[in-house]
Amino acid sequence: MPDKTPRLDFLLLLPSQAQKHVTRNGAPLLLDMITQLTFTTFEESDPPTAPEGGEVHVVGDPANGDWVGQVGKIARFDGNGWALVDPQ
Structure with missing residues (x-):
């Protein structure tokens, strides 16, 4: 299973992953960075x-x-x- 989306490089949750909030918060921060750039x-x-x-x-x-x-x-x-x- 890949750990990032292919186009926007969003971090994906992986099975049994510790500190899910770190990965989950990465996607909106990246989206915030590249949208309305x-x-x-x-x-x-x-x-x-x-x-x-x-x-x-x-x-x-x-x-x-x-x-x-x-x-x-x-x-x-x-x-x-x-x-x-x-x-x-």
Whole structure:
């Protein structure tokens, strides 16, 4: 059984999974990120030093700091860290 949906990358509940709330909350957060998408910056190489929750950026080349190895991905700051997804 796959652990994510094929198109939007939503996390799926798996049999006997502990902490179901973590997986269940991931889908609405991802949907919130990609729906009505607006970018704070586009192709920025450095993550902001003091991002606000909900900021969305497109990671540029070369990627630095927390974004190393994430070139071209969409990055959203959730208040604690960066969620990064591949654009579809």
